[in-house]
Amino acid sequence: MIVLVVGSTGAGKTTYARKLAPDLPGVVYSIDNWMKSMFGADMPEDPQPEWFYENQQWYVQRIARCEKMITDLATQRAKVGQQSILDLGFSTEEHRKLFIDHFKDLDIPVSIHYLDVDVDERKRRVRNRNAVKGDTYVMTVDDSLFGYMEEIFESPTTSEGVEVHWVGE
Numbered sequence: 001m002i003v004l005v006v007g008s009t010g011a012g013k014t015t016y017a018r019k020l021a022p023d024l025p026g027v028v029y030s031i032d033n034w035m036k037s038m039f040g041a042d043m044p045e046d047p048q049p050e051w052f053y054e055n056q057q058w059y060v061q062r063i064a065r066c067e068k069m070i071t072d073l074a075t076q077r078a079k080v081g082q083q084s085i086l087d088l089g090f091s092t093e094e095h096r097k098l099f100i101d102h103f104k105d106l107d108i109p110v111s112i113h114y115l116d117v118d119v120d121e122r123k124r125r126v127r128n129r130n131a132v133k134g135d136t137y138v139m140t141v142d143d144s145l146f147g148y149m150e151e152i153f154e155s156p157t158t159s160e161g162v163e164v165h166w167v168g169e
Contacts, residue, residue, distance in 0.1 A: 006090045007115030008153040010122030017087040026083035032138040034066040078108040111163045
């Protein structure tokens with residue numbers, strides 16, 4: 001089984017994935033951790049949103065590389081009966097579809113766990129994460145970046161062809 005953790009910025013995807021892992025049980029793959037581990041040394045120490053805008057192609061290429069490796073590892077695990085939890089953002093239906101189609105083509109069950117959290121609560125969480133810089137902090141998310149993510153985010157629906165579990169707060 002592959003679980004796609006979906007939610008807009010500040011929904012608590014990484015925190016949720018980590019809590020789900022021992023219960024499932026499954027291995028968590030978080031894109032932010034991969035990017036920080038693999039390419040953090042090539043980025044500013046505390047990258048601000050404008051750095052990502054200015055280096056979008058560089059960033060997107062590396063995300064794609066990480067996602068390829070994560071997909072390969074999750075596929076290998078599934079083939080030996082192990083479950084994976086993918087915390088890769090999944091902001092758009094198109095992005096989710098790439099993963100859903102890949103795993104379904106291999107007869108690997110996929111589901112979505114959707115964290116539907118109020119926008120004001122998510123903004124509060126993001127501001128707190130920016131200030132505290134705790135273990136889920138990777139970069140500063142300012143109001144502009146938060147707004148951009150709100151504009152592109154597409155809530156999952158059952159029409160995506162997999163079971164959707166709505167996760168409340």
